Amino acid sequence: MPIDIIRDWRDLPASQRGAAAALGAFDGVHKGHQAVIASARIAADRLGAPLAVVSFDPHPRRWFQPDAAPFRLMTPGQMARALEPLGVSRLYLLPFDVGMAAMSDEAFAVDVLAGRPQAAQGAARRKDGLGLAHASVGFDFTYGKGRTGSPDSLARIGRQLGFSVAVTERIDDTGGLKLSSSAVREALNAGDMARAAAILSRPFAIEGEVVHGDKRGRTIGVPTANVRLSDYMRPAYGVYATRTRLPDGRVIDGVANLGVRPMFEIAEPLLEVWLFDFAEDLYGETVETELVALLRGEMNFDGLDALKVQIDADAAAARTVLQSS
Numbered sequence: 001m002p003i004d005i006i007r008d009w010r011d012l013p014a015s016q017r018g019a020a021a022a023l024g025a026f027d028g029v030h031k032g033h034q035a036v037i038a039s040a041r042i043a044a045d046r047l048g049a050p051l052a053v054v055s056f057d058p059h060p061r062r063w064f065q066p067d068a069a070p071f072r073l074m075t076p077g078q079m080a081r082a083l084e085p086l087g088v089s090r091l092y093l094l095p096f097d098v099g100m101a102a103m104s105d106e107a108f109a110v111d112v113l114a115g116r117p118q119a120a121q122g123a124a125r126r127k128d129g130l131g132l133a134h135a136s137v138g139f140d141f142t143y144g145k146g147r148t149g150s151p152d153s154l155a156r157i158g159r160q161l162g163f164s165v166a167v168t169e170r171i172d173d174t175g176g177l178k179l180s181s182s183a184v185r186e187a188l189n190a191g192d193m194a195r196a197a198a199i200l201s202r203p204f205a206i207e208g209e210v211v212h213g214d215k216r217g218r219t220i221g222v223p224t225a226n227v228r229l230s231d232y233m234r235p236a237y238g239v240y241a242t243r244t245r246l247p248d249g250r251v252i253d254g255v256a257n258l259g260v261r262p263m264f265e266i267a268e269p270l271l272e273v274w275l276f277d278f279a280e281d282l283y284g285e286t287v288e289t290e291l292v293a294l295l296r297g298e299m300n301f302d303g304l305d306a307l308k309v310q311i312d313a314d315a316a317a318a319r320t321v322l323q324s325s
Helices: 031-047 060-064 076-086 098-102 105-114 151-161 181-189 193-200 304-323
Strands: 004-006 020-023 051-057 090-095 134-138 164-168 205-211 225-228 238-245 251-259 270-275 286-297
Touching (some): 020 031, 031 051, 051 076, 060 098, 076 090, 134 151, 151 164, 181 193, 193 286, 225 286, 238 270, 238 304, 286 304
Parallel strands (some): 020 051, 020 134
Antiparallel strands (some): 205 225, 205 286, 225 270
């Protein structure tokens, strides 16, 4: 069953309240996040409550730093799909707006997580607040204006309001990997897709609508599906072995250039994917492309003939990588 995505904390029916939830930004839903969600699942099983995740849209960092460089690791849709195999049935994507940003830590816990009784007509049927039965957080979780709230303060407030709180301590991978969103970004910046995938537990993937490009690739027999990067964190620019999931569920191997193409420079970075043995029209469709391995950095060429020779070499290298992964 698809995950239920709820985009507010106000005026909720009883059927959308009372969950055991993991709280946090969860950008990437990496192994560290998965440990917090596993904690919430234990509580959900104990309480007989739905398992939920509470996150925010937009990401709080984007609200407070509107001019920050792109940093996201996934779209909300990707987040929902990553949560489904973990048993999560409900995703609260709370609007992070001026009201949310101004809330004190206590107001967030009382009004949003627990909920105050309403005096208005119909209050027995609909209420503000999530009415959580349990909250699981990571060791570094903060909340409220000025990030004054901590796991300890949440546990104290939870005892007063009637919901339990569990704190997941920092964990590292047995191989010594730091399990954090910042560690994923560091790996992507270095083009280390294997390390990023090890932290995420799946390859990093970019999802977006296929848009029209300059169609230069068609002139050399290499038509590409072009996707804008939007607010995604920019991985190392270069050529990647890829797998692309189409709207109908098919997964097509390919090779892609990610960047600004020094030979035919473009204003904004673009993901340009050549799907192997594929000749269908994808314009306007939303696809998701996994960046499996970085093959090389971006290069300049003397002309189209030299570029075509390199593209053929890149395609052969990508096929070899994908056959073994």
